[in-house]
Amino acid sequence: MTSLADGDWHRLHPASPLLRGGIFVFALLGFVIANLRERLVDLVFGIPRESGDPLDEIYERGAVGWALLAAAVILIVILVAFTLSWRMHTFRVSDESVEVRSGILFRSHRQARLDRIQGVNIVRPLVPRLFGTAKLEVSVAGQDANVQLAYLGSALADGLRRDILQLASGARQPRPAAGEPAPEHPAVDPALMPAGPPTAAQAARRHALNDYASARVGEFLAPELDPDAAPPESVVRIPLLRLIGSIVFSGFTVFVAIAIVALIVSVIVGGSEWLLIAIFPGLIASVGYYVSRFTKSLRYSIAGTSDGVRVGFGLLTTSNETLPPGRIHAIGVTQPLAWRPFGWWQISINKAGHSTNDGAAGQAATTVLPVGSLADVAKVLELILPGFAIDESRALIQRGLTSRGGDDGFVNAPRRAAWLRPFSWRRTGYAVSAGAVLLRRGVLSRELVLVPLARLQSVGISQGPVRRRLRLAGARLHTVAGPVSATLGVIDVGEAERLLETVTAGAVASADSDTSHHWSRQDIDLTPTRTAAALTGPTATEVTP
Structure with a gap:
């Protein structure tokens, strides 16, 4: 663990207030510099200025001193407010949660429980990158429950994300016992300290400045994903x-x-x-x-790491998010009609936490593959569904994406469904394989939805008057809210009932044996308390996963 995950309160980077809310300071400085530049040009070339200029009015009224005093007071108030904001904004990471306290007049205390963390995102906007800082966002299940740390040193943000994910995985770092000294912080290099005669101090400052500039250039040129973080064969690029x-x-x-x-x-x-x-x-x-x-x-990549799936992208402003195992509730693979000649697909997901940052290509943060081939789709599914037997179900997935329907392993809608789905009834169907439900639909815009049974909330089937006359029904697999809708518009009423029973029993059994939320714990009993066979009796349909 780094010193930021020791359970004590820490402060953010000293430049955080300026980076978060100091944009108006840069705007004010820009206005002053632009005005002075115009006055210098007018003075050199002798161009007469128009009346009504604010600086001319101040000079003609003899209020230059008062204007300078007001500017100094405003600057002092801004600096004091920024300093107080920085001192009052603290955070700590314990074995149970991430907490943030902030506010000067109105105090705020936000807490994110580690067992509800859905992902950890690090965003490096262009201007904060010049300061060597990054914003860390902990995505938590719940409405407006995310916790942001803006800003931290870039290296500290990477280390803190690793610590948070390690704690969320179930691992625990022993704290120092009473009377035992806490781990010391790394000592500062004496060469960077201004000591000795003035020439030595100047050399030290130049050395520190060169190191700072080299570090910033290295961050801009470094790849988004550390080559040691994931094996090369697991990385998908566009x-x-x-x-x-x-x-x-x-x-x-x-x-x-x-x-x-x-x-x-x-x-x-x-x-x-x-x-x-x-x-x-x-x-x-x-x-x-x-x-x-x-x-x-640009520089998009998705790879499997020891703590989950890492999705990164961006050229000037970079973002990379780690999705821990077991946090993905539904996956949607879609192909717009214009992409069909090229064989391109897009993958979106449903997750309980919603990031405040956009994803790749300015799309929602739930888009994990903006565009990819069938081979990329298989590789991404293997990453985001580690418990899903991709090799066993590869042919079924491919038929779900490209097949026109028929006897291809899916339970499809009957021919009478053409009254309600005249073009897509052949491609409307479902299949259950390797702990997941696959729903296929669409003919112009093809779509395949995969729902892990361990993440399923409930199952519903419905039947209106028209479907009742046609002996059809609609089915819906309920997951957390997101862009992926796990629904089937038409299915045979008998198949809908079998879908309800099969998925309900499988969801309960999968949830009992699922340990992905504590992926680093070794003391978890992997034996399910109930088995699927126990759910096939008369009360099986009454079990709610």
């Missing part, structure tokens, strides 16, 4: 051309194309200046949208 193609062949491009056609028609026909005014600014803004999506997806 080729540059595929990334560009996925952005170009997106739904937003269709909207831009329609806007361009409307703009051209308005210019040719004439008399529609209002349409030009309404559309042209949006087209300019779309260029920034494409650039933002492109830069946010």
Whole structure:
């Protein structure tokens, strides 16, 4: 454990208040510098200034002294407020939780229990990277329950994430006994201390400055994922051309194309200046949208580490999140119609915690693979479902993604379902394999949903008047809220009842034997207290997982 996970209260990086709320200071300095620059140019070239300039008014009224005094008071108040904010913002990491206390007038105390942690995300925005700092966000199950530490030293943030995940895994670090000295902090290099004659102090400062600059350059050039953190064969990356193609062949491009056609028609026909005014600014803004999506997806990688799945991306502002085992409740593999000629797919997940940061390509943080091939899909599924037998179910997954339906291992909707799903009834079906439920649907936009039985909340089947006449029913697997919807619109009513019984029994058995939430504990009894055979009696459908 590092010194930040010793159970004591610690403070954030001294530059944290400036990085969190000091943007208005930079804006004020920018205004002053720009104004002084204009005055210098006017003085050199003799250009007369327009009346009403604020600085001219202050000078003509003889209030220069008062203006300087007011600026000094404002600056002192800002510095005092920043200092108090930094001193009052503390955190600690214990064996049970991560706690943060903050506020000057109104105090706040947030607590994140380790057993409810859904992921740990480290974000390095561009400006904080210049200071060698990073923001650590602990994602916790619950609405608005996340805990942020903004900002920490970049290396300290990496070490603290490792400690939090180690504690959340069930491992415990022994604390020093009473009377036993606590671990000492690393000593400061004497060469960096200004000692001796002035020349030695200056040399030490230059040495420290060079080390600081080298460290910042190294952080910008270093790969997002440490090569020692994961084996190379587990890393999935997005080729540059595929990334560009996925952005170009997106739904937003269709909207831009329609806007361009409307703009051209308005210019040719004439008399529609209002349409030009309404559309042209949006087209300019779309260029920034494409650039933002492109830069946010560069250096994307996903890999399996000892503490879970690491997803990283970003060029200027980088982000990498670690998802511990057992925190993923549903997986959705989708293929838009425009991506089908290229064989590209996208993977999204449902998890109990919701990060406040965007994911790759500016999409939701629940998108773990923005675009990938079938081989990438298989590799990612193997990473995010470690208990799922990918080798045994690989053919079933591929049929669920690409098959047009029929006798292919899935329980499909009957032919009479064509009254309600005229195009997609052949691809609507389900299968249960290796501790997970697979739901297949969609013909224009293909989709395959995988729900681990150990994460399932409940199962529901419904039947309205039209479905009742057709002897059909709808089924829904309830998980935590997210972009993945585990539903089947039509299925035979008898198959829906069998789905309810099979999934309910399997979910209870899987939950009893699941130990993924404490993946480092060695003293866990892996023997389930109940077996699936005990749930096949008359009361099996009454068991709620």
